[in-house]
Amino acid sequence: MELTRRATLGAAIVAALVATTAACNSAESPSGGEGSSANSQIAVDLPRADSDFWNSYAKYIPQFAQEQGINLMTPTNSQNDIAKLVANAQALSSQGAKAIVMAPQDTGAIATTLAQLGQKKIPVVSVDTRPDKGKVFMVVRADNRAYGQKACEFLGEKLGGKGKVVEFQGSLSSVNGRDRSEAFAECMKSKFPGITVFEEPTEWEGAKASAALQTRLAQHPDIKGIYMQAGGVFLAPTLQLLRSRNLLVPAADPKHVFIVSNDGIPQEFEAIRKGEIDATVSQPADLYAKYALFYAKAAVDGKTFQPGPTDHGSNIVDVGNGILEDQLPAPLVTAANVDDKTLWGNQIGG
Template sequence: MRLTRVRTVAVALAAVGLAVSCGRGGGTATTGGGSGGSPIGVDLPRSDSDFWNSYAAYIKSAGAGANLLPVSNSQNDVTRLVANVRVFRDTGAKAVVMAPQDTGAVASALKELAARKIPVVSVDTRPDKEPVYMVVRADNHAYGTAACHFLGERLGGRGKVAELQGSLDSVNGRDRSEAFATCMRKNHPGIRVFELPTDWKGDVASAKLQGLLAQHPDLNGVYMQAGGVFLQPTLALLQQKGLLKPAGQPGHITIVSNDGIPQELDAIRRKRIDATVSQPADLYAQYALYYARAALAGKTFAPGPTGHRSTIVALPNGLEDQLPAPLVTTDNVDDKTLWGNSVGR
């Protein structure tokens, strides 16, 4: 997605008109399984990210009227996730919604659920193996490619960029990193990229960026793969070092992020960062529960366009509904269809 397409993407998203009650205007997705329906277990992946805390709020809203078991939080710990899933299984869950951060190590939990014929909806991440009923996700390769093109164009194809990667144990971290690297090599070979794995931890990102700046004080770009955990420590570090110059001023470090949290949108307005890819936290929650209810109702899906302006694609172990995720810049940061503009700051 190139910068020149931003307005087109924003208009397309505005046409979607999907919503949860505290999100975007339009109809809501419901399929079976009301308060008297079969129990659904929902595990939240972590509480140290503004993005995932927003998702948790949307789950609460979207789950009104559903028969949800007490929601658990695995706190970025796959061992805890496996334990939480076993609690769901033993307390009568007939479907499970999860967002595994380690997409390889979750296989044992998926295998146990499959043996009990309990369908699984995976949010934001795609498990590496074992069956899933549906993955609710956006195209993470597109995230990395959009960030690459944005930085490449803003930097005129030359410079040094720090890439604050997520965990490479996660399919999201791998997809974003592979796409960013491939795009940079092909389209912007004059930009030197410093890959900094962080395990999705803000303190690790800050420490590694500080070390990089000591060696390369002429760094002029940053790609943050997760603004929900990287935004605050990155901006604090740049401010401390006198490097947080507004966009348009000499010495500004161009920053593009992923998530679309309200704090990122505010940072774009204040010219502290330049762009972000808005992951649809509201639609993640809405369609996670939509597909869980659909599974309970015995519905099946096939690859192809959906009725909610997304595309279902086939996976080796199931299906994935790829929801829209627009690039946000100063051109469209005030678009009211962006979920980050409809939640409290």
Template sequence: MKPRTARVFAAVAAAGLLTAAATACNRDGSDGGGKPSIGIDLPRADSDFWNAYADYIKADVKAGGLNTQPVSNSQNDVTKLISNVQVMEQTGAEAVVMAPQDTGAITSTLDRLAKKKIPVVSVDTRPDKGEVYMVVRADNKAYGTKSCEYLGKQLGGKGKVAELQGDLTSINGRERSEAFAACMKKRFPRIRVFELPTNWDGAVASSKLQTLLSQHRDLNGVYMQAGGVFLQPTLSLLRQKALLKPAGAEGHITVISNDGIPQEFAAIRKGEIDATISQPADLYSKYALHYAQAAAEGKTFEPGPTDHHSEIVKIPGGLEDQLPAPLVTKENVDDQELWGNSVDKKK
């Protein structure tokens, strides 16, 4: 496999060979109607969460009558993301919406877009460096802290917990992991945490968890940093090992997840997992498109409270709208205000 730098440059070079004629045949975006052209890249299609986000994007673009280029999907590959964005540049994008999964490898692309005065809205992930018009995400440190606090209380401050970490090259994976570790060390020092990096890969998570369970049969907690990719592999493994006991039963392994997808809600209702933190896929789509449209029209924003119950904060290279992400348990899992209870209605 080529080093990341070589692969990135190769992708840029390949994208540079594309012509407008070659890309025009694939244009299936909405009718312009005089509105600015917006390029959108989806980050992956192997996650229930991101597939829900894709459904919201499709519905919101249609409802808003936006002028969008053909939506691309970089499939968790930064080289594809770079290529896709370069096509957007060549075909007249006036703003770009992306969700880079490798937040350290997108800097040169952001720098190039900034020089061309093409504003960028980054969804869910905050690039490590580079200029962005707005980042639309929730507070990922709060995800780690809330998950730690919930597990710690449920386990009575002692036990063994497996942490299925995301990609640690991603700011989301890092922030959730760092916050979870800091909270556990400070508040629940009698809980032993086994950190399992997975690169947001469900198969890797399952394999590592299986190895851990063979060594520590008394594991009594799991923190899944992304239910969209970890939920089904984890439940299948626990079921296979006869460890999927309902909440409240002897031997139940307490599980908290992050995402808020319908499948997690169903698992909470069945007692298979205990909680999740609802990452707002609906609001990610709504406000990513809102800010992209505003950016292309030359509008500006300032730090402070918003009219949609969030807070815009200043970050290096731009602004970030930190959207609310509530804890969901059996007590509130049927709340119809949660996007996971209404996502099917958007299709």
């Protein structure tokens, strides 16, 4: 039921985007030379509609497009399907897109499409994920290894360096899933060798995570920690399962299971306030949308960038193969700072 609700919400957001972007496209564009972003269509493919995080990101796209004076095409949604992403990219290209913003969920299968777009001189900005192969104009992302590191240190300290932890790994076909998983494992091995980690591949699917947790709890009822690599898909089914087992108890209760997540969605913040989870790393959904569009516009305008600090509190790094990545800040959120008004999760409806 939860995924159905989210899919319905995602469909509603896409429909709203259609109406909003139609208004943007019909507005008079500022004057500009041929090939400038002032009169060039910029496209966005939304990666999925079953995640509260990505649905939040989708809400920001028309807002920042309008603020930056971008001629935004009606967004597409590839629904976590690489074949749909390829088809959408081809369609957007044929419809006149001069730059495309995308977030490939399978980072190993997009290389051919990137090569085709490169031949057509259509720059690509990759959001949240970095393609394993192929060229993009800019990657807009946070340091995903830091996500795993922060989660490890948080749980390791809460458990006093000993006990059992379940890790819901994202898809290992995604650079994000690999980065978070590798950093979490390396940190646990080096800093908290007394903690046993049960690694559970999920393909970013809440149902798989819930099934894995149910099995592990049956085998190991003394599990005391959970690392969810994506609260947008794992939060609701995890809380539902823990509630059914009477494990949603205050942190002072010996039965409490410490949970750290990734995303920073409003639902996670509310769970932190209730004491149902303990922390999350706030992925900047707002800044992902803002700077993905910023770089797409810059690419059309012929601008270039170099590694180093930016004027928006991030750092551009050279990740090899001629690819630059703007690594945006992603703070750890706990009960101590969950009400911070600067966090995007406190600025957007849940």
